[in-house]
Amino acid sequence: xxxxxxxxxxxxxxxxxxxxxxxxxxxxxxxxxxxxxxxxxxxxxxxxxxxxxxxxxxxxxxxxxxxxxxxxxxxxxxxxxxxxxxxxxxxxxxxxxxxxxxxxxxxxxxxxxxxxxxxxxxxxxxxxxxxxxxxxxxxxxxxxxxxxxxxxxxxxxxxxxxxxxxxxxxxxxxxxxxxxxxxxxxxxxxxxxxxxxxxxxxxxxxxxxxxxxxxxxxxxxxxxxxxxxxxxxxxxxxxxxxxxxxxxxxxxxxxxxxxxxxxxxxxxxxxxxxxxxxxxxxxxxxxxxxxxxxxxxxxxxxxxxxxxxxxxxxxxxxxxxxxxxxxxxxxxxxxxxxxxxxxxxxxxxxxxxxxxxxxxxxxxxxxxxxxxxxxxxxxxxxxxxxxxxxxxxxxxxxxxxxxxxxxxxxxxxxxxxxxxxxxxxxxxxxxxxxxxxxxxxxxxxxxxxxxxxxxxxxxxxxxxxxxxxxxxxxxxxxxxxxxxxxxxxxxxxxxxxxxxxxxxxxxxxxxxxxxxxxxxxxxxxxxxxxxxxxxxxxxxxxxxxxxxxxxxxxxxxxxxxxxxxxxxxxxxxxxxxxxxxxxxxxxxxxxxxxxxxxx
Amino acid sequence: xxxxxxxxxxxxxxxxxxxxxxxxxxxxxxxxxxxxxxxxxxxxxxxxxxxxxxxxxxxxxxxxxxxxxxxxxxxxxxxxxxxxxxxxxxxxxxxxxxxxxxxxxxxxxxxxxxxxxxxxxxxxxxxxxxxxxxxxxxxxxxxxxxxxxxxxxxxxxxxxxxxxxxxxxxxxxxxxxxxxxxxxxxxxxxxxxxxxxxxxxxxxxxxxxxxxxxxxxxxxxxxxxxxxxxxxxxxxxxxxxxxxxxxxxxxxxxxxxxxxxxxxxxxxxxxx
Ligand code: HEC
Ligand code: HEC
Ligand code: HEC
Numbered sequence: 001x002x003x004x005x006x007x008x009x010x011x012x013x014x015x016x017x018x019x020x021x022x023x024x025x026x027x028x029x030x031x032x033x034x035x036x037x038x039x040x041x042x043x044x045x046x047x048x049x050x051x052x053x054x055x056x057x058x059x060x061x062x063x064x065x066x067x068x069x070x071x072x073x074x075x076x077x078x079x080x081x082x083x084x085x086x087x088x089x090x091x092x093x094x095x096x097x098x099x100x101x102x103x104x105x106x107x108x109x110x111x112x113x114x115x116x117x118x119x120x121x122x123x124x125x126x127x128x129x130x131x132x133x134x135x136x137x138x139x140x141x142x143x144x145x146x147x148x149x150x151x152x153x154x155x156x157x158x159x160x161x162x163x164x165x166x167x168x169x170x171x172x173x174x175x176x177x178x179x180x181x182x183x184x185x186x187x188x189x190x191x192x193x194x195x196x197x198x199x200x201x202x203x204x205x206x207x208x209x210x211x212x213x214x215x216x217x218x219x220x221x222x223x224x225x226x227x228x229x230x231x232x233x234x235x236x237x238x239x240x241x242x243x244x245x246x247x248x249x250x251x252x253x254x255x256x257x258x259x260x261x262x263x264x265x266x267x268x269x270x271x272x273x274x275x276x277x278x279x280x281x282x283x284x285x286x287x288x289x290x291x292x293x294x295x296x297x298x299x300x301x302x303x304x305x306x307x308x309x310x311x312x313x314x315x316x317x318x319x320x321x322x323x324x325x326x327x328x329x330x331x332x333x334x335x336x337x338x339x340x341x342x343x344x345x346x347x348x349x350x351x352x353x354x355x356x357x358x359x360x361x362x363x364x365x366x367x368x369x370x371x372x373x374x375x376x377x378x379x380x381x382x383x384x385x386x387x388x389x390x391x392x393x394x395x396x397x398x399x400x401x402x403x404x405x406x407x408x409x410x411x412x413x414x415x416x417x418x419x420x421x422x423x424x425x426x427x428x429x430x431x432x433x434x435x436x437x438x439x440x441x442x443x444x445x446x447x448x449x450x451x452x453x454x455x456x457x458x459x460x461x462x463x464x465x466x467x468x469x470x471x472x473x474x475x476x477x478x479x480x481x482x483x484x485x486x487x488x489x490x491x492x493x494x495x496x497x498x499x500x501x502x503x504x505x506x507x508x509x510x511x512x513x514x515x516x517x518x519x520x521x522x523x524x525x526x527x528x529x530x531x532x533x534x535x536x537x538x539x540x541x542x543x544x545x546x547x548x549x550x551x552x553x554x555x556x557x558x559x560x561x562x563x564x565x566x567x568x569x570x571x572x573x574x575x576x577x578x579x580x581x582x583x584x585x586x587x588x589x590x591x592x593x594x595x596x597x598x599x
Numbered sequence: 600x601x602x603x604x605x606x607x608x609x610x611x612x613x614x615x616x617x618x619x620x621x622x623x624x625x626x627x628x629x630x631x632x633x634x635x636x637x638x639x640x641x642x643x644x645x646x647x648x649x650x651x652x653x654x655x656x657x658x659x660x661x662x663x664x665x666x667x668x669x670x671x672x673x674x675x676x677x678x679x680x681x682x683x684x685x686x687x688x689x690x691x692x693x694x695x696x697x698x699x700x701x702x703x704x705x706x707x708x709x710x711x712x713x714x715x716x717x718x719x720x721x722x723x724x725x726x727x728x729x730x731x732x733x734x735x736x737x738x739x740x741x742x743x744x745x746x747x748x749x750x751x752x753x754x755x756x757x758x759x760x761x762x763x764x765x766x767x768x769x770x771x772x773x774x775x776x777x778x779x780x781x782x783x784x785x786x787x788x789x790x791x792x793x794x795x796x797x798x799x800x801x802x803x804x805x806x807x808x809x810x811x812x813x814x815x816x817x818x819x820x821x822x823x824x825x826x827x828x829x830x831x832x833x834x835x836x837x838x839x840x841x842x843x844x845x846x847x848x849x850x851x852x853x854x855x856x857x858x859x860x861x862x863x864x865x866x867x868x869x870x871x
Contacts, residue, residue: 047860048784051774062774107790109783257793259720293794296779297823297839303779437723439834441825446834514721537796538835540720551714558710559703566699573686 033124041125057129077132086229148211159245177491263314300344300531333524342530444468479505649722769856
């Protein structure tokens with residue numbers, strides 16, 4: 001190991017000397033650390049980093065098959081998050097930044113526990129994996145990042161024009177939800193599928209959410225990804241306007257995840273077919289965002305769900321209750337199959353979009369997944385794509401991976417095997433009063449405590465109800481009629497459900513009741529179906545009282561009760577004292593008489 | 600530390616110290632204890648405990664305080680005496696009037712805050728380390744929980760090389776299966792942790808792994824959330840039952856690894 005660590009240092013020294021002679025401007029940046037520093041860095045790396053980035057730095061650690069984006073391959077010298085121009089190496093500060101704070105919503109965590117020296121050492125060690133860092137030509141000065149402007153209406157409007165002219169929408173979508181027409185086709189340098197960032201969810205930006213981060217991202221580009229650099233095509237002023245615009249797309253600084261849906265009361269009828277009145281009805285209901293994570297507890301695991309949150313609201317009237325949920329998805333997959341109990345073969349756990357499945361043998365696939373399993377419990381809802389699946393989609397998939405898959409994917413309708421879908425989950429009955437904490441298992445319920453699923457396969461756009469007694473025991477039910485309407489608009493799915501408040505077999509929604517609720521979302525593009533989904537833990541929906549509670553009454557009452565108690569105490573104590581005084585006076589003593597209460 | 604909000608806890612303790620030093624009156628003590636407990640439940644935890652749970656605790660401690668005050672005739676007299684003086688002696692008349700106005704105002708304010716407070720979902724306490732079964736059957740093999748130990752632990756001294764192999768295998772298992780929840784550095788802060796309730800356990804915590812026998816940890820790994828008794832709210836826990844995915848050896852190896860990574864030893868057998 002020492003030999004290895006030594007070589008780059010010597011090489012660098014020589015190169016640096018040569019560079020100095022020919023007076024290249026960038027040479028000062030070649031700093032590979034001492035042998036001791038690299039060795040100390042190796043210790044940190046082997047403990048904290050190698051399991052993902054690979055013990056040899058090639059990005060092939062234990063976790064690699066199950067994470068997306070993949071851990072960086074340090075042997076290539078290609079880095080995403082840099083203050084330096086496109087195609088050049090990052091500065092030590094750039095590397096330090098990502099190691100300290102991480103890339104949110106990826107498996108790359110921040111490492112706040114490492115000391116500054118440990119981080120510097122691990123940086124030296126990481127640099128030793130790639131000879132690029134020995135080459136002074138690969139270095140460049142960081143770009144200048146101007147102080148961000150206050151976003152004014154004018155600069156946002158000018159930024160919108162830049163956004164259109166530069167073609168950001170092709171990948172990021174008209175309103176930034178990551179749903180541009182080319183979004184489903186994007187792959188990185190290594191051929192792995194990659195998604196254009198959802199610009200409306202700033203908290204998920206991997207390179208950071210501030211205006212400076214945004215300016216840096218599109219100025220220097222994200223090397224190794226399709227996200228280009230706009231340093232050459234945009235003046236500084238244009239870039240500042242563009243920052244204002246991108247920033248204005250954001251849905252707040254942080255997700256403000258909540259734990260409760262408050263269902264508000266309305267006198268109005270709830271008519272799913274009358275879009276405008278329905279929208280007006282939901283206008284009055286607060287919207288709560290809930291976090292979604294991959295289902296990795298039961299077989300059929302989903303290690304990299306693209307949908308990371310869902311928003312929900314609810315309204316109710318005398319007889320009915322309606323829920324509305326909304327989430328972002330890069331494309332509406334409305335031609336495939338889906339269903340909460342669709343089987344997921346084990347090999348598919350590690351694979352989402354793209355051709356990674358090519359690593360697995362086709363045998364497995366057709367072995368456990370073929371014919372019956374796949375289409376068995378599917379009932380009458382077979383997708384038109386059944387033949388296609390084993391015909392071209394199947395072959396392509398195992399052929400040469402990515403490209404062909406995206407060929408079909410791009411064709412849009414009819415291309416995808418699995419459709420987008422969503423489900424609300426409620427307990428089949430409320431907890432008994434003695435054990436209010438009791439709930440069904442949050443993963444599709446359990447044998448003692450079943451759940452009801454309001455499932456919508458977005459191919460059909462109608463709600464099907466299922467009763468779950470565990471992940472392998474889900475059956476259709478017909479006890480209650482749940483209606484649904486769906487729409488997909490510029491990268492956002494909206495699904496509105498309606499049911500009678502009282503139920504014969506499931507949970508009824510009484511006023512002022514807390515009812516547990518959980519969510520599942522399937523992204524067909526990510527081959528999600530059955531257990532392979534994004535889900536939430538249990539949260540609650542609260543049916544707000546239909547009569548608005550007056551505040552003045554209870555407040556006055558509280559004050560009055562306390563006052564009465566006080567006066568009573570004062571009165572009793574004084575009466576007691578007066579009696580005592582009287583007794584004592586009777587027996588000859590004297591005592592000042594107490595007066596009437598002070599108030 | 601232990602999820603406490605240290606500045607608050609220390610401040611409360613300091614006030615208590617001053618009262619002890621000044622030999623405060625019983626009534627002052629009672630008021631202090633009530634107030635301090637309220638402040639502790641309300642502000643004393645880094646992650647606030649649910650209102651409903653706090654209310655239960657406060658109710659219980661309030662009752663305890665009343666019992667204490669009335670536990671003997673002298674104590675009761677001592678507690679009540681300052682109140683009597685406040686009501687009877689003319690020189691406190693102004694203070695009494697102030698109190699008569701202040702308390703209802705406080706009650707009104709409290710009612711107002713309660714009514715206008717944003718609603719919160721009901722929260723329930725749970726046993727973090729519920730009692731394990733006496734016997735554990737994993738993959739058709741039954742062990743006695745009281746006497747079983749990680750079968751590879753002794754290699755640490757007997758055969759360090761073999762020990763290293765088991766730890767490395769545990770490392771593989773951990774980074775193929777566990778870090779999404781328990782975190783890359785095992786801080787209980789994996790990339791999915793923010794979406795789970797209860798949150799995944801923090802294995803860096805000196806109060807967790809070292810306090811558990813390796814057989815307890817084996818039980819939790821093999822049977823997961825659903826294997827807990829009701830006190831642990833098994834229906835909420837995302838902790839998988841790893842016997843569905845892993846061999847017995849893999850489960851003991853990852854058990855070994857989570858201790859080794861943090862430099863901890865399992866609690867020894869028979870130690871309580
Ligand atoms: C659990 C897996 C995991 C661990 C552990 C991990 N990383 Fe990463 N790392 C990643 C992933 C995934 C990415 C890619 C993120 C992206 O592409 O947005 C990454 C990216 C990086 C990058 C590149 C950022 C860029 O600009 O391209 C650096 C540098 C890095 N990691 C350093 C480290 C160091 C140092 C450690 C150990 C202290 C470490 N990582 C531990 C998963 C991990
Ligand atoms: C060819 C497709 C493409 C175009 C055109 C494009 N982007 Fe991107 N952009 C991407 C991809 C892919 C990512 C995600 C990279 C990643 O996750 O590593 C991204 C990420 C981003 C991010 C977030 C980076 C982060 O930290 O996660 C911002 C901000 C951004 N792009 C802004 C823009 C702007 C502004 C434009 C137009 C000037 C633009 N992009 C044009 C593909 C594109
Ligand atoms: C899907 C998330 C998830 C994954 C994956 C996961 N855990 Fe857990 N784990 C949890 C949660 C949540 C808890 C706390 C609740 C509980 O005790 O069940 C927990 C608790 C534990 C406990 C109990 C600790 C204690 O203090 O009693 C152990 C041990 C444990 N996990 C080990 C593991 C190991 C080993 C793996 C990988 C093989 C793993 N976990 C994977 C979520 C997860």
